[in-house]
Amino acid sequence: MRIMGVFRKNWREQRRDLLLISLVIIFGPFFVFMYWFLFAGGSFTYGLLILNEDRSVQMGDGSVLAAGEEMVVAMENLTYAAGTPLLKIQPVSDLAQAHNLLRNRDASALMVISSDFSSSLKAQKQKEQPVSSSITFVGDLTNPYYTITAALASAGMEQYIERTTGQKQFIKIIEEPLGTSSMRTEFEIYVPGIFIFSLMVLMFLVAMNVAREVENGTLARMKLTRMTSLDFLVGMSLVQGLVGMGAVLLTFLTALACGFKSEGSLWLAILVCAIACVSVIGLGLVVASFSRTVTHAFIIANFPFAFFAFFSGAVFPVPKIAIFTLFGHTVSLFDAMPSTHAVNALNKIFTMGMGLNEVLYELISLIFLSALYFAVGVFLFKRRHLT
Amino acid sequence: MRESETPPSQGGRAVLRTENLTKRYGDLIAVDGLNLEVFQGEILGFLGPNGAGKTTSLNMMCGLLKPDSGKTYLFGIPVDGKNGEMVSRVGVAPQNTVLWGKLTCMEQLEFLGQMYGLPGKEVRVRGEALLEVMGLSERAHKLASTLSGGMQRRLNLILALVHEPDILFLDEPEAGLDPQSRVLVRDYIKLLAHEHGKTVIFTTHNMDEADRIADRVAIIDHGKLLTLDTSDALKRSVGEGDVLEIDLFGQELETAMRAVRKNVSSVFLTGNTLVMRDRNVIVSLPFIMDVLKSSGLRLGEVRLHENTLEDVFITLTGRRLRE
Numbered sequence: 094m095r096i097m098g099v100f101r102k103n104w105r106e107q108r109r110d111l112l113l114i115s116l117v118i119i120f121g122p123f124f125v126f127m128y129w130f131l132f133a134g135g136s137f138t139y140g141l142l143i144l145n146e147d148r149s150v151q152m153g154d155g156s157v158l159a160a161g162e163e164m165v166v167a168m169e170n171l172t173y174a175a176g177t178p179l180l181k182i183q184p185v186s187d188l189a190q191a192h193n194l195l196r197n198r199d200a201s202a203l204m205v206i207s208s209d210f211s212s213s214l215k216a217q218k219q220k221e222q223p224v225s226s227s228i229t230f231v232g233d234l235t236n237p238y239y240t241i242t243a244a245l246a247s248a249g250m251e252q253y254i255e256r257t258t259g260q261k262q263f264i265k266i267i268e269e270p271l272g273t274s275s276m277r278t279e280f281e282i283y284v285p286g287i288f289i290f291s292l293m294v295l296m297f298l299v300a301m302n303v304a305r306e307v308e309n310g311t312l313a314r315m316k317l318t319r320m321t322s323l324d325f326l327v328g329m330s331l332v333q334g335l336v337g338m339g340a341v342l343l344t345f346l347t348a349l350a351c352g353f354k355s356e357g358s359l360w361l362a363i364l365v366c367a368i369a370c371v372s373v374i375g376l377g378l379v380v381a382s383f384s385r386t387v388t389h390a391f392i393i394a395n396f397p398f399a400f401f402a403f404f405s406g407a408v409f410p411v412p413k414i415a416i417f418t419l420f421g422h423t424v425s426l427f428d429a430m431p432s433t434h435a436v437n438a439l440n441k442i443f444t445m446g447m448g449l450n451e452v453l454y455e456l457i458s459l460i461f462l463s464a465l466y467f468a469v470g471v472f473l474f475k476r477r478h479l480t
Numbered sequence: 481m482r483e484s485e486t487p488p489s490q491g492g493r494a495v496l497r498t499e500n501l502t503k504r505y506g507d508l509i510a511v512d513g514l515n516l517e518v519f520q521g522e523i524l525g526f527l528g529p530n531g532a533g534k535t536t537s538l539n540m541m542c543g544l545l546k547p548d549s550g551k552t553y554l555f556g557i558p559v560d561g562k563n564g565e566m567v568s569r570v571g572v573a574p575q576n577t578v579l580w581g582k583l584t585c586m587e588q589l590e591f592l593g594q595m596y597g598l599p600g601k602e603v604r605v606r607g608e609a610l611l612e613v614m615g616l617s618e619r620a621h622k623l624a625s626t627l628s629g630g631m632q633r634r635l636n637l638i639l640a641l642v643h644e645p646d647i648l649f650l651d652e653p654e655a656g657l658d659p660q661s662r663v664l665v666r667d668y669i670k671l672l673a674h675e676h677g678k679t680v681i682f683t684t685h686n687m688d689e690a691d692r693i694a695d696r697v698a699i700i701d702h703g704k705l706l707t708l709d710t711s712d713a714l715k716r717s718v719g720e721g722d723v724l725e726i727d728l729f730g731q732e733l734e735t736a737m738r739a740v741r742k743n744v745s746s747v748f749l750t751g752n753t754l755v756m757r758d759r760n761v762i763v764s765l766p767f768i769m770d771v772l773k774s775s776g777l778r779l780g781e782v783r784l785h786e787n788t789l790e791d792v793f794i795t796l797t798g799r800r801l802r803e
Binding site: 309310311313314315316317318319320324 | 542543544564567568570572574576578579580581592595596597639643
């Protein structure tokens with residue numbers, strides 16, 4: 094009887110707190126939908142760049158063998174059982190262009206088909222003097238999609254060679270890591286994401302601190318003084334910014350102590366984190382705008398936290414859903430999140446050893462988005478609690 | 481609204497004036513056309529049952545809540561939007577204890593002083609004085625969260641005073657205080673108004689508190705101002721009046737009762753006790769004594785129950801529970 098009493102009491106309380114119960118219930122389905130959306134209903138197509146340097150040859154019967162082109166077509170025809178393509182082939186004309194796309198993670202791997210690929214296959218098919226040729230895979234070894242893409246492309250290549258020559262794969266395969274990616278340990282690969290993850294936690298602190306002022310009535314007390322909205326928001330943000338940077342520095346020192354090595358400038362990485370910090374504070378203010386209590390702030394903050402941490406690539410890489418191209422950069426759906434640019438920039442700095450000029454796009458995007466998020470946070474908070 | 485019989489005790493210029501101040505929450509009219517004038521150095525008690533609109537009125541008067549219609553003027557300036565100079569002349573102690581738990585008493589005073597634009601040294605001097613007055617000196621550097629409930633209430637009050645405002649809005653200042661603290665706060669409010677010329681407007685449910693410190697009392701119910709006058713004037717003019725009971729010994733009780741009725745509105749006998757009820761019945765006492773003596777009656781115990789502010793309050797607002 095008492096169990097039923099406690100049950101009824103809790104049930105009544107829960108259904109009268111609709112916002113919180115809705116968030117808890119929606120959380121799982123929302124992320125299920127997002128993953129279904131990202132991975133095209135379960136079949137993800139990996140981006141493969143192909144630099145085809147192969148020259149076609151004439152066969153003994155007078156026909157022309159363009160093995161490079163044929164193999165590209167064969168790769169395009171690789172599909173999942175449901176018919177979804179395994180690889181999204183993007184032909185490139187030079188290495189510099191390909192490297193740029195790989196660095197920006199607009200593609201997972203580059204396959205370079207050497208000039209005598211057709212000659213090599215012709216020699217093998219017609220039992221002539223062997224001609225050596227090679228297929229080179231280039232990629233960022235810290236990108237988990239590289240391994241899968243290279244493996245799929247390699248399997249496709251083997252199938253094509255066997256079908257064309259009737260023999261097992263005999264072409265030499267070379268792997269060229271992009272930048273210093275081959276030097277990175279598993280531990281080092283995950284460190285950039287952890288930086289962003291640790292910064293995102295700041296959102297809870299901002300939202301809960303500000304909601305506490307609302308809940309306790311101290312914000313109302315401050316509003317009765319000569320304090321302006323700007324005084325409150327800037328003063329509060331500075332403290333939160335310091336805490337955020339403290340967290341970043343401590344994370345960095347811990348990583349260094351654990352053997353982490355950065356290929357690029359540490360100061361540039363810290364600058365990226367500092368700018369990202371502004372956007373996190375803005376997000377915290379947005380959360381606080383919709384919260385009247387600390388408990389509300391904590392529960393609501395979980396939603397943007399999970400979204401921004403997971404879909405920015407901080408935890409694991411997420412597929413790009415391209416919308417348009419800007420200054421040669423593919424702008425994807427999740428590029429609307431500052432954390433996406435922060436993760437990309439940190440990956441480039443830490444893993445590729447890139448400098449300011451090479452992360453300028455990420456930096457400018459980050460500055461713009463951080464300012465935007467902060468402005469939205471300030472606007473909403475002022476509207477909800479300071480007027 | 482019942483018209484005031486007496487002018488405000490302090491006279492002087494109106495520090496606060498409201499004109500048809502109105503606030504609605506959906507269908508509920510929380511404050512309905514409130515017109516009020518409060519004068520410099522005056523203590524105004526704002527009385528009303530729960531949900532009568534006291535706190536809403538107070539919040540609109542101090543600028544914390546925007547009215548749906550009507551205006552408040554503080555020092556002749558309309559309260560709409562933030563006026564730095566006006567803000568510095570207003571102090572508010574909210575109904576709930578509103579403190580920063582992780583700041584010490586002095587840090588809270590320093591912070592609020594800074595928010596009012598006061599120099600740090602000046603705030604510290606004022607802060608020390610205020611803490612001393614409220615018996616919190618020894619706790620000056622303790623976190624607010626470690627103070628007892630009564631201490632927190634006292635700190636809540638002095639946070640409204642750190643910038644030396646000219647007008648104070650105190651929402652139930654004596655709530656949660658023990659008798660000693662109540663006397664301390666009461667005396668300090670009187671000192672502020674009557675010695676330092678501050679204007680004090682406070683809400684309360686405690687009729688005794690209002691009776692003891694308010695120069696005038698405003699009674700509000702269902703958002704409407706029912707009456708505004710001095711406590712004495714209200715007790716004389718509203719309610720069933722004072723009750724005088726005299727034990728009598730002798731034969732002519734009925735005759736004496738009829739004779740007394742000429743001057744006293746309600747007279748009846750309970751056993752050998754003559755019960756007389758009238759507003760300000762004490763004025764008729766010499767006449768009553770003459771009548772009783774001339775009737776040959778011997779007088780026993782005499783008991784007087786004065787009309788209280790609570791009687792006035794219940795007469796005006798009724799006995800029905802609110803909220």
